[in-house]
Amino acid sequence: MDNAGTFRFTKSVKNLNSVLIIIPMVLLFIGVYGGLMQTLFRAGIIQSDPFMGGDYYKGLTIHGVLNAIVFTTFFAVALGNALIPYSLKMNLNSKVAWASGILMLVGSILAGLMMVMGEATVLYTFYPPLKAHPLFYIGLVLLVVGSWVAFFNWIPMYLKWRRENKGEKTPLAVVGMFTTFIVWLIATISVAVEILFMLLPWSLGLVDEVNVMLARTLFWFFGHPLVYFWLLPAYVMYYSFLSKLADGRLYSDMAARLVFMLFVVFSVPVGTHHQYMDPAIGSQWKLIHGIFTFAVALPSLITAFTIAASLEYSGRKRGGKGLFGWIFKLPYFEKDKWFFSYLIAGLVIFIFGGISGIVNASYQMNTVVHNTAWIPGHFHLTVAGPVLLAFLGGSMYLISQFMGKSVKMKGWTLSVPYIYTIGVSIFSWGMMRGGLIGMPRRTNTGASYANPESILYQPDWMPYIDISVIGGVIMFIAIVIYIVTFFATVFSKSIVEEPEAEVSFPISEPLHNEPALWLRNFKPYIIIALILIALSYTPVIYDVLQSTYGGSLPYSPDSPVPLR
Amino acid sequence: MDKSEKLALGLSGALLILFFGAIMYAGIAKDIEVPTCITDMEPFATDTLFQTGPDTYELQMVARMWAFQPSTVELPVGTTVDLYLTSQDITHGFKVTDHNINLMAVPGAINYMQVTFDEPGEYVFACHEFCGAAHHTMAGRFIITEETEPISENLVEVK
Numbered sequence: 001m002d003n004a005g006t007f008r009f010t011k012s013v014k015n016l017n018s019v020l021i022i023i024p025m026v027l028l029f030i031g032v033y034g035g036l037m038q039t040l041f042r043a044g045i046i047q048s049d050p051f052m053g054g055d056y057y058k059g060l061t062i063h064g065v066l067n068a069i070v071f072t073t074f075f076a077v078a079l080g081n082a083l084i085p086y087s088l089k090m091n092l093n094s095k096v097a098w099a100s101g102i103l104m105l106v107g108s109i110l111a112g113l114m115m116v117m118g119e120a121t122v123l124y125t126f127y128p129p130l131k132a133h134p135l136f137y138i139g140l141v142l143l144v145v146g147s148w149v150a151f152f153n154w155i156p157m158y159l160k161w162r163r164e165n166k167g168e169k170t171p172l173a174v175v176g177m178f179t180t181f182i183v184w185l186i187a188t189i190s191v192a193v194e195i196l197f198m199l200l201p202w203s204l205g206l207v208d209e210v211n212v213m214l215a216r217t218l219f220w221f222f223g224h225p226l227v228y229f230w231l232l233p234a235y236v237m238y239y240s241f242l243s244k245l246a247d248g249r250l251y252s253d254m255a256a257r258l259v260f261m262l263f264v265v266f267s268v269p270v271g272t273h274h275q276y277m278d279p280a281i282g283s284q285w286k287l288i289h290g291i292f293t294f295a296v297a298l299p300s301l302i303t304a305f306t307i308a309a310s311l312e313y314s315g316r317k318r319g320g321k322g323l324f325g326w327i328f329k330l331p332y333f334e335k336d337k338w339f340f341s342y343l344i345a346g347l348v349i350f351i352f353g354g355i356s357g358i359v360n361a362s363y364q365m366n367t368v369v370h371n372t373a374w375i376p377g378h379f380h381l382t383v384a385g386p387v388l389l390a391f392l393g394g395s396m397y398l399i400s401q402f403m404g405k406s407v408k409m410k411g412w413t414l415s416v417p418y419i420y421t422i423g424v425s426i427f428s429w430g431m432m433r434g435g436l437i438g439m440p441r442r443t444n445t446g447a448s449y450a451n452p453e454s455i456l457y458q459p460d461w462m463p464y465i466d467i468s469v470i471g472g473v474i475m476f477i478a479i480v481i482y483i484v485t486f487f488a489t490v491f492s493k494s495i496v497e498e499p500e501a502e503v504s505f506p507i508s509e510p511l512h513n514e515p516a517l518w519l520r521n522f523k524p525y526i527i528i529a530l531i532l533i534a535l536s537y538t539p540v541i542y543d544v545l546q547s548t549y550g551g552s553l554p555y556s557p558d559s560p561v562p563l564r
Numbered sequence: 565m566d567k568s569e570k571l572a573l574g575l576s577g578a579l580l581i582l583f584f585g586a587i588m589y590a591g592i593a594k595d596i597e598v599p600t601c602i603t604d605m606e607p608f609a610t611d612t613l614f615q616t617g618p619d620t621y622e623l624q625m626v627a628r629m630w631a632f633q634p635s636t637v638e639l640p641v642g643t644t645v646d647l648y649l650t651s652q653d654i655t656h657g658f659k660v661t662d663h664n665i666n667l668m669a670v671p672g673a674i675n676y677m678q679v680t681f682d683e684p685g686e687y688v689f690a691c692h693e694f695c696g697a698a699h700h701t702m703a704g705r706f707i708i709t710e711e712t713e714p715i716s717e718n719l720v721e722v723k
Contacts, residue, residue, distance in 0.1 A: 057694060123694050129654050129671065130696070212655060213673050252569060276598045277657075278668045279650075279675035283600035290587065294580045301576035305569065363587045364596040367664045371657045371692035438661040440692035448700040449690070456703055458688070512566060543601045548672040550607070555654050557696035560629035562653070 006502035007086045012094040014402040014499070016101050017078050021395045021402075023105065024074035025486060027112065031066035032479045034059040039427070039472030043465045044446030055118065056444035057557065062115045064124030068230070068383055070108045073143060075391045076184075076233045077104065077150045080177040082398055083236070084154045086505055087171035088161045093153055100149035107142025110135050121557050123442065125219060126199070128210045131554035131563060134203045137195050144188050151181040169520060172256055173507065176236035179260040180229060182526060183267045186533070187225035194218035202554060205564070209551025213280045213544045220271035221537065228267040228296075230383045234390035235259070238307055238343060243508035245340040246330055248314025253510035255306045257519040259299040264525040266296035269536035276366040280547045285539045286363070292536060293361040300354055307347060313511060335410040339506070342393025345417035346386030349424060353381030356432065371442070373464075374435025377428040385424055389417050392482055400489060401503040404496030408488040412481050420478035427471025434464030599667060602674045605648060613637065622646045627656035627669035629696050632689065635704035640711045644680045657693035660706065668693065681708040 009017075037049045041056045048054035052062070077100065085092050113135075114120040120132035126140075158174065194215055201207045239256045243249050250256065272289035275281055315326025331337040332344065356378040359365055369375060400407050407413055431439075439445070439461045448456040450465050553562035565573075590596045611633040612624040623645050626633045639645065649658055651669040659666040660679065667675045681687070691702035 055697075057697070057699070060694075127655050127693075130694075212671050216655075216670070252565070254565065255569060275668075277666050277675075279599060279670055279673040280601055283598050286598055286600075287587075287591075291584065294584055297580060298576055301579070302573060305572035305576070309568070358583065362583060364590050364598060364664075365587075367596075367598065367666045370659070370666045371668075372659065438659060438688070438690070440657070440659070440690050442694040442699075443690070443692065444700040448703075456690075456701065512569075514565070547601050547603050550672050552654075552671045555629075555696070557694075560653055560696075 006504040007089060008500050008502050009082075009085065009402070010091055010094055011499045013081065013085070013092050013097060014503075016094065016097055017081050017402045018399060020074050020078040020081070020101055020104075021399050022490060024071045024108075025395060025483070027066045027108065028071040029479070029483050031063045031071070032476060034063035035067070036472055036476040038063060039469045040446075042443075042445045042450065043469045044450045045469065047446070052116075055121065056447075057123070057442075058115065058118050058121045060442065061121050061123050062112075065111060065115060067388075068124055069140075070112075070143065072230050072383070072387065072391065073147050074104060074108075075395060076180060076229065077101075077147055078398060079233050079236065079394060080150060080154060080181065082402075082503075083173040083177055083240070083505065084157060086503070087173045087507075088157055090157050090161065092157070096149060096153040100146045100153065103142050103146030103149060105146075107139045107144075107146060109139070110142065111139030114139065125223070127219070128199060128202070128212055128215050129552035129555050129562075130557055131203050134200060137200045137203060141192065141195055141200075144192065147181075148185060148188070151185060154178070154181075169253075169516070171507075172250075172253060173236055173240045173505075175257060175260050176232060176239060178522065179263050180232035180236070182264055182522065183225050183232065184229045186268055186529065187222045187229070190218045191222035194222075208564070209553060211544075211548055212552050213278070213548045214541070216275065216278065217272070217281070217540060217544050220274040221268070222271070223274055224271040224293075225267045227382070228263055230387045232260075232263060233394070234346065234387050235303060237390050237394055238303070238347070240508060241339065241506045242307065242343045243310040243314060244506035245337050245343070246311060246314035246318075248310055248317055248508070249511040250508040251306050251309035251313060251510075252512045252514075254512070254514045254516040254519065255302055257516050259302050259306075261519055261522075261525045262299040262302075263296070264522065265529045265532065266292055266299075268529060269532040270296055270361075272536075272540055273361050273363075273366070276363065277370045281540055281543050285536070285543065288536055289540075290361055290363045292532065294358075297354070297358055297361070304351075304354075310508070310511070311344075333414065335414060338407065338410050338414040339393050339397055341414050341417045342389045342396075345421045346389040349381050349385035349389070349421055352425075352428070353378065353385050356381060369435055371440060372435030373431040373439040373441050373468075376441050377431030377433075377435060380424055380428050380431070385421075389420065392416070396486060396489065397505075399486070401505075403490065404494040404499075404501055405489050405492050406495050407485070408492050409485045413485045416478050416482045416485070419481065420475055423471050423474030423476075423478055425471070427468050427475060430464045430467030430469075430471060434461055434468070437461065437464075439464065596664070599675050599677055602648075602676050605674050605676070607674065608648070608650065609652065616646070620644045620646070622648070624648045624650075625658075626650060626652055627658065627691070627695075627702075628652040629654065630691070630698040630702040632656075632658070632691070632702065632704040636707060637704070638707045638709060639681060641681060641684045641708050643708070644678060647677055647679055649675045654695050655693050656691045656695050656702065658689055659692055660687050660689045662687060681706065684708045684710050 040046045120136035202210045270293040315329040318329040320326030320329035449458045651671045656669040687706040
C-alpha cells in the first residue's frame, strides 16, 4: 500500500511535535493530580490540598480544562502533524505549524494562569453569568485558533495530493484526521461566537448583560461535537494501528470510511441532548436532537464490529482456534507491542462508556441521570477511558519516533492501561451508582452531604463516594507510572544517528478493500451536515430568543451580589 | 461489504430503532416528557405555593445563591404539584431524590415539570449545577405527610 513504509520529517517539525506532546503531558499531570484531590475532597478526607488550596471548584476547573480541552487538543494536532505528512509523503509547512503550536501554547498558559490565580473558577463549561477574567476567554480562543491554523496547514497538502493522485483512495488515516478537524471546525465556530460576541465583551465590561440560555445553547452546539473531537483521533489509531500491532489486517476499509463520513454528518446536530432539562427549548426539538444522537451511535456500533472482526482475524492468524480461542492469542502482554495494550484496554472500557452514553441520550431517561454523579462516571469511561489511553499510547509512540528514542521500562509501560482500567472501572461504578440515587456532580460533597456533622449528611451516598476514592487512587497510580516511563523515555539517550532519521507508524492494511467511490469526497457529507445543523438548530435558537427575558449581569462565584 | 458486515449493520440499526421505539412508548403511552418551552407564564421573583384543586398545587420556586425558596415544602400525600422554577442570579440545578424530576434553573427563563407524591416521606433536593463557593450547601426537601388535609401555614400566598 502507498502509505506503508517510512518518511523523513524535517528536524523543525520533529521538534515541534515533541513540544506539542511534552508540554501538554506536564499539564495533564497537573490536571490528574487535581482529579485525585477531588475524589478526596468529595469524600471529606481532605478540606484543603497543599498545592491548590481549599477551593474544590478551582481544582475542578483546572482538572476539566487541562485534561479535557488542553491535553486533547494538543494531541489531536500532534497526531495530525504526524500522520498527514507521513501518509501523503509530503512535508508540513513548518512555519505555519510552529505558528499554530505557539498560539496554542500561549493560549493554554494564559487560561492556565487565570485558573491557578482563582480568576476563572467557572468550570470547563464556563456558563455565564459566572464570569471569568477576560484573559481566560482569550486564552481559550488562542488555543482554538491555533488548532484551526494547524488544520488550515493540512488542507493544501490534501488538495495537492488529490490532484496528483486522481482515482486513488485518500489514505485512511488522513480521512480520519480530516474528519476530526472538519467536525472541530464546524463546532468551534459556535463557541467562538459565544466567546467573541457575548462573553468576552461582557467580561471586559463593554456590554452589561448576557443571555444565559443563548450562551448555554451555543456552548452545547460545540460541547457535544467536542466529544467526537476527542474520540475520533482514538478511532484513527484503532483503524490505522490496532490490526497491524496484532499482526493482522483491518477487516474492512470501506466500513471505516463510512464511519468517518457518518461522523461528519451527525456529530453536530445533537447538542441539545445536553439540555434536555433546560427551560426555553421545545421538547419536540430536543427529541429531534435525540434522534440524531442515536444516528451518531451507529458509526460507533459499526466500529465495534469492524474492530472486533479485525482482532478475530489477527487472533486466528496467530493460531487461535474455535469460536473464542482467538481472543486469547492477541498480544496483550508482549513488551514490544506495548502500544496494543493502550488500544485494547480502551476498547473494553468503551463498551461501558458507550452504553452509558446511550442512556444519557435517551430523552426521558436523562431525567434520572442529568447532572448527577452518573455523568462524570460515564465520561470517565469515554474521554478519560479509551480516549485518554489511546492518547497516552499515541504520545509515547510519537515521542519515541520524533525524538529517536526507544521506549524505556516497557513492562511498566505495558501495565499502565490495565491498572488504569481497573481503577476507572471502580471509580465510575461508584460515581454512576451514586448518581442513580441522586448524588450530584460538580459538588464538594465532603463539606456537606458526606460530612456526618452536617445537617445535609446523606449516609446512603457514602459507600459510593468511598468506592470512587479507591478507584481514583488506582487511576492516579497508573498515571504516575506512565509519567515516569514517559519521561524516562524522553530523557534517555537517542538511538538514531541523525536528527532527520526516518520515522514509521504501524499502518494496517485492509482485508476487504472495496473501491467505495461514494465515500471518497467530503463535500457532499459536509453539505448534508450543514443542512441538518440548520434544520435542527434554527427552531432551538428561535425558542431560546422568543421565551427568555432580561439579561444577566456578571457574578463572581464568591458572592450572590452581581459584580456591577 | 460481506455478509457478516451487513448483518452487523442491520442489527445495529434495529437496536437503535428499538431504543427509539421505547422512548416514543414512554412519551406517548406513559406520558413521560422532558421540560419544554414555557411561554404562558409571567416572570416571577418571589416564591409562591397555592392550591389549585382538591389534590393539586402550584409551586413557584426561586433558586438563588445559595438556597432554594422555599427550601422546605410540606404537602399531603397523593398531591400533584405543578412546579415552576427560575433563578434569580446564576444557573442552578434541581433534582428530587426518588422522583423523576430534574430541572435546570436558568436566569431569564422559566422551567416547568409536574410531580406527584404517592408515598409519605422526606425527599431531598440538592443543587446539581455549580453555582459558586457554597454550592454544596444549597439543598431543600419536600415533606410529604400522611395528612390528607392541606397544610395551611405552608401556603405562602394565595392568588
